[in-house]
Amino acid sequence: MADTVLYEVSDGLATITLNRPEAMNALNIATKVALREAAESAAGDTAVRAILLTAAGDRAFCVGQDLKEHIGLLASDRETGSGQTMSTVKEHYNPIVRALAGAAKPVVAAVNGVAAGAGFGFALTADYRVVADTASFNTSFAGVALTADSGISWTLPRVIGPSRAADLLLFPRSISAQDALELGIANRVVPAAELRAEAEKVARTLASGPTVAYAAIKEAVAYGLTHSLEETLEKEDELQTRAGQSEDHAIAVQAFVNKEKPKYVGR
Numbered sequence: 001m002a003d004t005v006l007y008e009v010s011d012g013l014a015t016i017t018l019n020r021p022e023a024m025n026a027l028n029i030a031t032k033v034a035l036r037e038a039a040e041s042a043a044g045d046t047a048v049r050a051i052l053l054t055a056a057g058d059r060a061f062c063v064g065q066d067l068k069e070h071i072g073l074l075a076s077d078r079e080t081g082s083g084q085t086m087s088t089v090k091e092h093y094n095p096i097v098r099a100l101a102g103a104a105k106p107v108v109a110a111v112n113g114v115a116a117g118a119g120f121g122f123a124l125t126a127d128y129r130v131v132a133d134t135a136s137f138n139t140s141f142a143g144v145a146l147t148a149d150s151g152i153s154w155t156l157p158r159v160i161g162p163s164r165a166a167d168l169l170l171f172p173r174s175i176s177a178q179d180a181l182e183l184g185i186a187n188r189v190v191p192a193a194e195l196r197a198e199a200e201k202v203a204r205t206l207a208s209g210p211t212v213a214y215a216a217i218k219e220a221v222a223y224g225l226t227h228s229l230e231e232t233l234e235k236e237d238e239l240q241t242r243a244g245q246s247e248d249h250a251i252a253v254q255a256f257v258n259k260e261k262p263k264y265v266g267r
């Protein structure tokens with residue numbers, strides 16, 4: 001059986017590829033376990049300075065929980081009275097989101113097709129989304145009588161505002177790439193044939209950039225969303241001190257003075 005998730009590291013960039021194109025990259029148990037491992041490896045490896053999350057095929061990025069597997073698991077829950085099935089949120093979805101959102105390095109999503117349910121949630125954990133013009137987004141959860149998971153109730157209102165997020169969660173429907181761009185869900189929309197190259201260009205730029213500063217920017221933005229201005233100023237002071245002590249800061253300033261392009265080392 002082919003690997004359900006591919007993992008490759010080159011020149012500081014970890015590429016994680018969901019690899020069940022024949023099943024719209026739906027998340028069966030094997031895929032969730034492999035994705036969790038890949039996300040945790042990429043987040044924890046200091047040699048990895050950026051992460052690219054994408055999927056195989058041209059139809060789907062990820063349609064969320066594999067409902068064809070899920071129906072069998074629900075039936076066996078009913079037979080055994082175990083209620084095990086929904087523990088996947090704690091066991092798989094939450095750790096995947098924690099690893100990607102908490103990674104001290106930029107995460108880029110290359111959204112190659114429909115992103116639905118948890119697939120939409122995973123795309124939103126990325127710091128930057130490059131989206132194929134043929135892709136679409138659908139919250140889907142209420143369509144299968146479920147509430148939000150994969151962090152989407154945290155990320156979506158922050159990206160598009162609480163009123164629009166409630167609308168998309170209560171009335172799931174497919175949002176085109178162009179509408180996603182206008183809403184701020186997509187950072188860039190590119191022709192489908194150019195998606196991989198364009199997203200990789202963005203991710204490789206970030207992978208060769210000032211990693212300590214990027215991690216601090218990511219932390220500062222998340223912090224600022226849930227703290228007062230006064231607390232955020234304190235946090236910025238702490239994070240700016242950290243960035244200012246990095247080797248890359250010294251390299252950048254020297255390069256500026258020398259009128260050269262900086263060659264960052266990621267420390």
Ligand SMILES: CC(C)(COP(=O)(O)OP(=O)(O)OC[C@H]1O[C@@H](n2cnc3c(N)ncnc32)[C@H](O)[C@@H]1OP(=O)(O)O)[C@@H](O)C(=O)NCCC(=O)NCCSC(=O)/C=C1/CC=CC=CO1
Pocket residue numbers: 023024026063064065066067068069070085086088089093114116117118119138140141143144146149174
């Ligand atoms: C809007 C769609 C995503 C795409 O629509 P469309 O492009 O018209 O494609 P379809 O014709 O509907 O689908 C093509 C084939 O793919 C199969 N498929 C689609 N989604 C899934 C899925 N999630 N699981 C399994 N298979 C899927 C579909 O059956 C077709 O197969 P056949 O060719 O054999 O017929 C649309 O497909 C859609 O709405 N899909 C459902 C999205 C969804 O509800 N996802 C799950 C949300 S819940 C979740 O993600 C997380 C959890 C977490 C914890 C526990 C439990 C559940 O969910």
